[in-house]
Amino acid sequence: MSRKSIIITVVLLIGLGALYLLSDAPLPVDVTVAETGEVKAFIEERAKTSLPRIYRIAMPLNGRVLPITVEEDEKVSEGQIVASMDTSDLDAEVAKAQYRVEQFARKIVEQSDTRLEDNSLVQFDEFLKSMDLTVEAASKQQDASKAKWQYARDEFDRKYQLFKRSALSESELNEADLFKKQSEIDYQKDILTWRSLQAIQSAMQIGKISILKYKEKKELSTAVLQEEQKEAQSQLDQLLRDQKRATMRSPVDGTILTRNYSNERTLAAGDILLEIGRLQDLEVEVDVLSQYVGDIQIGSLVDIEGPAIGKQSVRGKVKRIYPKGFTKVSSLGVEQQRVKVIVSFDQSLWKQLKEQQRSLGTDYRVRVKIYTEIKQDVVKVSRSALFRNASGQWQAYVVRNNKAILTDVKTGVMNDFDAEIEKGIQSGERVIIAPSMNLQPGESVEPQVIREL
CATH class of the missing domain: 1.10.287 (Helix Hairpins)
Incomplete structure (x- = not known):
């Protein structure tokens, strides 16, 4: 193409553009329809499942533990033997202590x-x-x-x-x-x-x-013998307690969460062998920013969701709000003051998991929405349709007679997706979504309704 042809083409394009700008062609905009419905204000956070209590089976005294046969995820019943110690040396000490006690008893009878x-x-x-x-x-x-x-x-x-x-x-x-x-x-x-x-x-x-x-x-000699007998009996009682503790039983009907040892070995008193929990008591532990905790009440409704739960969310309620906050460093390295909140599951959780052939344990990652306020039958619009002017007043563009009318609105309950409109917009009116900075009040528009945002 020659240089002359290029210049002519550019001039024609500029002319057509100027002609379009000077014309009254309506501006295409995306709109949503204000409707009557429910609006919920919520706090959304990452959380994890937890148990209110984990029962730890520990070595009762120094000694040798026999092989532990129960495994993780195995169901155990209250009183079931889950671990045992080698008690051969302890049994011999018990027999000696019993003989001493019997000897003192015979002497006391003779002197009393x-x-x-x-x-x-x-x-x-x-x-x-x-x-x-x-x-x-x-x-x-x-x-x-x-x-x-x-x-x-x-x-x-x-x-x-x-x-x-x-x-x-x-x-x-x-x-x-x-x-x-x-x-x-x-x-x-x-x-x-x-x-x-x-x-x-x-x-x-x-x-x-x-x-x-x-x-x-x-009776002085008898009293001395009795004191010696008490000491011997105390030693025997301690040995019998150790003998009983050497057989470790489950304190509850529950599930083996952790097995730290399986083979026979010598361990010190206090070493944790097993952890047992009642999975039916599962709850959710969430760390909420302290500035939002004041909006949460005991009994507030909660939606619990995430891959660990499945495709459908599960309903829960706020069970406990801790009275003391703590400092936590975010993933961006920012120190945040947070408060621990405990959420209880609705009992429908187990039915839902069974239908989906899923299992749920402790320390699983989930997400929660804690609802702080819920309003029914109110006028609501998409949150993306609202913006603030220089003075902080909420505004929106309402399409009336195919013109963008700038309207002051009074909002109520809001979340990231919807906003309650108390004044300024009626149900059924069309509102422009994410209006352009170049849009002018009263400008002609060509609305295109967006059903799903």
């Missing part, structure tokens, strides 16, 4: 004949009971005599006042005085009687103590 002292103590106890009742009766008699004396004294004082006013004869006054003195003497006699009985009671108690001291001296 205190029947005479026991009979004497029984007699003293019965006599002391009788003395206790006698002393108590004397004490009550003393209280009665005291009350009688106080009454006689008060009566004498009353009659003396009457005598002074010549309202009582002298003989009646003398009679009241005699009654007062007799009551006082009776009271003093009862005090002496009570104290005498107390002295007798104390003497009898001293006699009993003397017998007890004699018995204590006689």
